[in-house]
Amino acid sequence: MPMTITEKILARAAGRDVVEPGDLIMARVDFCLGNDITAPVAIDEFEKAGFDSVFDPERIALIPDHFTPNKDIKTAQLVKQMREFSARHGITHFYDVGRVGVEHALLPEMGLVGPGDVVIGADSHTCTYGALGAFATGVGSTDLAGAMATGQVWFRVPESLKFVFDGELSPWVTGKDLILYTIGNIGVDGALYMAMEFTGSAISGLSIDSRFSIANMAIEAGGKNGIIAADATTRAYVEGRFQREPVYVESDEGAEYARVRRWSAADVPLMVAKPHLPSNTQPAADLAGTRIDQVVIGSCTNGRIEDLRMAAEVLRGQKVHKDVRCIVIPATQVIWKQAMNEGLFDVFLDAEAVVSAPTCGPCLGGHMGILAEGERAVATTNRNFVGRMGHPGSEVYLAGPYVAAASAVAGHIATPEQIGTRRAA
Numbered sequence: 001m002p003m004t005i006t007e008k009i010l011a012r013a014a015g016r017d018v019v020e021p022g023d024l025i026m027a028r029v030d031f032c033l034g035n036d037i038t039a040p041v042a043i044d045e046f047e048k049a050g051f052d053s054v055f056d057p058e059r060i061a062l063i064p065d066h067f068t069p070n071k072d073i074k075t076a077q078l079v080k081q082m083r084e085f086s087a088r089h090g091i092t093h094f095y096d097v098g099r100v101g102v103e104h105a106l107l108p109e110m111g112l113v114g115p116g117d118v119v120i121g122a123d124s125h126t127c128t129y130g131a132l133g134a135f136a137t138g139v140g141s142t143d144l145a146g147a148m149a150t151g152q153v154w155f156r157v158p159e160s161l162k163f164v165f166d167g168e169l170s171p172w173v174t175g176k177d178l179i180l181y182t183i184g185n186i187g188v189d190g191a192l193y194m195a196m197e198f199t200g201s202a203i204s205g206l207s208i209d210s211r212f213s214i215a216n217m218a219i220e221a222g223g224k225n226g227i228i229a230a231d232a233t234t235r236a237y238v239e240g241r242f243q244r245e246p247v248y249v250e251s252d253e254g255a256e257y258a259r260v261r262r263w264s265a266a267d268v269p270l271m272v273a274k275p276h277l278p279s280n281t282q283p284a285a286d287l288a289g290t291r292i293d294q295v296v297i298g299s300c301t302n303g304r305i306e307d308l309r310m311a312a313e314v315l316r317g318q319k320v321h322k323d324v325r326c327i328v329i330p331a332t333q334v335i336w337k338q339a340m341n342e343g344l345f346d347v348f349l350d351a352e353a354v355v356s357a358p359t360c361g362p363c364l365g366g367h368m369g370i371l372a373e374g375e376r377a378v379a380t381t382n383r384n385f386v387g388r389m390g391h392p393g394s395e396v397y398l399a400g401p402y403v404a405a406a407s408a409v410a411g412h413i414a415t416p417e418q419i420g421t422r423r424a425a
Contacts, residue, residue: 002252004160005229006195009135009249013118021159021258029059030117030134030244032147035103035360036064038122040078041141043085046148054089055151061093061112062086063103066360068096071367101332101358104128104216104300109332114238115230116247120144120153125300125382127218131211132238133230133249135195138219158224159258160195160251165202167265171423172416174310175210176302176380176400178202179217180271184281185261192222194258197251202265203228208237209306213400216301217382220278270415272378273398276386284403287413294377295320295408296389297401298329298356299363302380305330307401308339312347314405314416319351321411326353327369333358353408365389371396378407 001018003011011019013027034042039062054060062082067075079096086094093112100106104125107113113129119136120126122144129136139153147153163182178198183190196218203211211228218226229250230238238246270284297303297311308330320326328348330336336358339345348355362369363381371377371390376397379389384396397413406414406421 002254002256004195004251004255004257005133005197005227005249006135006160006225007157009116009118010155010157012116019157021157023157024154025157026152026154027118029120029147029151029153031059031061031113031119032144033061033063033103033107033121033123033126034141034144035123036066036068036075036078036082038141038144040081042122042144042148043081045142045145049145049149051149054091054148057090058092059151060091060148061103061107062091063095063100063106065100065103065358066364067366068100068359069357099333101335102300102303102360105304105331105335108132108212109334111238111241111243114242114244114246115234116249120147124219125216127223127226128212128216128300130215130218130225130227131208132234133228135225135227137225156193158193158195160197161191162197162199162257162260164200164260164262165198165265166200166262167202169202169265170269172270172402173268174400174402175206175213177268177271179214180273180278180281180398181263181268183217183221183279184271184273186221188220188277188279189222191218193224196221196223196226198226198228204231207306208233209304212304213301217278220382270400270403272403272413273384275384275395275397278382278384278398284399284413284415285418288418290397290413291376292324292378292397292407292412293375294369294371295324295326295404296329296362296369296377296379296381297327297404298331299360299381300331301382302401303329303331303335305335305338307380308335308344310401311405312344314402314421315351315353315409316347318409320353320408323411324408325369326351326408327356327362328353329356329359329361329368331358362389378404378413380404
C-alpha cells in the first residue's frame with residue numbers, strides 16, 4: 001500500500017508495515033524535549049506518577065529558552081527545578097545561559113534530531129524539525145512526562161495534505177512568505193490534525209533555514225506536523241552533524257492525500273500577517289505606511305544565520321527610524337558568534353539596533369521587548385494573537401527578515417524596494 005512520508009515514519013515507529021489515517025498507534029520516540037514553561041509541569045507529573053527513571057537520558061532535552069536569562073524569581077525557580085531533575089536522572093542535554101539557545105534552532109544545530117525521527121516536544125513549534133524529514137509534533141506536558149519515562153507516545157495517524165510550490169521565487173521572497181501565503185489561503189484550522197507536506201521545485205530550491213521557517217509554522221494552520229522530504233540540501237546539513245543514523249524517507253507514488261494545493265512560486269509576494277491571526281495575511285507592499293514602534297528579528301522561526309544576513313543586507317548603511325526600537329536576537333550561541341564574526345553586529349549596531357543574547361523573550365511577551373498599550377510591532381516570530389507580545393491593546397504584524405528590517409528603517413511597514421534597497425549582485 002502506498003504511503004506518505006508521515007505515514008511511513010509513523011509505521012516504522014509503531015513496528016508496523018503499514019498505517020492508515022485514523023489508526024491509533026503507540027509509537028517509539030526518538031527524541032523528546034521541554035522548555036522552561038512546559039518541562040516543570042512535566043516533571044511534576046513524572047514524579048506524581050511515581051516514575052523513578054527516564055527511558056534514555058541521551059534522548060531528552062530540557063531547554064530553558066523562553067525567559068532566559070531568567071527574568072524574575074519565578075522563572076529562576078523553574079529553571080532550578082529543570083537543572084535538579086536533569087542532575088538526578090543524568091540527562092545530558094540540559095543547557096543554561098552561555099550554552100542555551102532557542103530550542104528549535106539549537107537541537108538541529110547540535111545534531112540531536114534528524115531525518116526519519118519521531119520527535120515530540122512540549123512546545124507547539126516542535127513541528128520545526130519536519131524540515132529535516134522528521135515527524136515532529138507538539139504535545140502536552142503530561143504526554144511529555146509519559147514519554148520521558150517510557151520512550152513511547154500514542155498518536156492517531158493524521159491525514160496528509162500536499163502543498164506544491166513550483167517555479168522561481170520573486171526577489172526577496174523566502175520560506176516565511178511561502179508559509180504565510182499558505183496559512184492565509186487555508187486558514188488557521190485549514191490543516192487541523194493533518195500532516196502538511198511541502199514539495200515542488202521552489203521548495204527544493206530553498207535553503208535549510210527557509211525550510212525550518214515553513215515547518216515551524218505548520219501549527220499555525222492547525223497542522224499536526226509539517227514535513228519536507230530530505231534531499232541533497234538536507235543531507236548537506238545533517239551529515240557530519242546528526243548524532244544518530246539518518247533514515248531518509250519520501251512519499252510513495254500513488255500515496256493518498258486529503259487535498260493537494262498547487263501554486264506558482266512567482267505569484268507569492270512578500271507577505272505580512274496582520275493582527276490578530278497568522279491567517280490574516282496581505283502583501284507587505286499594500287500595508288506600506290502602517291506606523292510601528294518596534295521590530296523584532298529572531299525567534300525559532302527566523303533567528304538563524306540566514307535570517308540575520310537578510311536583515312543586515314537591508315540595514316547596512318541605514319539607520320533605524322528614531323521612533324522605532326529594533327531588537328535582533330540570534331537564536332543560538334553558535335549563530336550569535338557567527339554573526340559577530342561576519343561583521344553583522346557592526347551593521348546592526350551602526351544602524352542603532354540592539355543585539356540580544358539568545359532567547360524566546362519577546363515572542364511570547366516574556367521579556368526583552370514587551371509592547372505597551374497602543375504600540376505596534378513587526379516581528380519575524382510566528383504568532384500575533386491578542387496580547388501576544390505585551391499589552392492586550394498592542395498589535396503584532398508577522399513578516400520575514402527583509403520586511404522587518406525595511407520597516408525598522410522606514411518607521412512603518414515597508415518592503416526593501418520601498419526604502420531603496422537593491423539586491424546584492
